[in-house]
Amino acid sequence: MRLSNLADYAVVTMSAAARHCGGGRTSAAELARETGLPAPTVAKLVSKLVAAGLLRSTRGAGGGLQLARPAAAISVADIVEAVEGPIALMACIDGGDCVIEHDCSVKPHAGLVNGALRGALAGIPLTRLARQEVIA
Known part of the structure; x- marks a missing residue:
């Protein structure tokens, strides 16, 4: 399984935004410069991240972007x-098409698998990714 490029870029963008914590607001253009991502992509991501309540956007003088929490x-x-919607390694849990669904012995455990994947990602706080040094 691999996340989409947009999900990857969202993590990169949020990590950059987190490095601005305590230092005031930033802008989508600034985040694009810092990350090297295309400005239109960052603008699209910012829209999704604001809608999800992860970023806060303030208009006007002194406005800009900041983490919402x-x-x-x-x-x-x-x-x-x-960016992606609910995290799921196994698509059958939400009614995805599967040719072996009628004989599948794994489907009853799909919630366990998907929950473990989400739990692993939920255990990584943005503060850890915003650090400049790598910590294993």
Whole structure:
């Protein structure tokens, strides 16, 4: 399983936004410059992240973007779900097409698998990704 590029870019964008915590607001253009992502992509992501309640946008003089809640209270799962929707490794849990659904012995356990995946991503706070140094 691999996340979409948009989900990857959302995590990168939110990590950059988190590095502005305490330093005032930033802009989508600034986040694009800092991350090297195309400005239209960052603008699209900002829209989704604001709609999900992860970023706050303020208009006017002194306006800009800031995290909507503390970085420690935002997880990778929150960011991915803001862009991709619910995290699921197994599509059959939400009615996805499957040719073996009628004989599948794994489907009853799909919630367990999907929950474990979401739990792993929920356990990674944005504060950890916003650090400049890598911590394993």
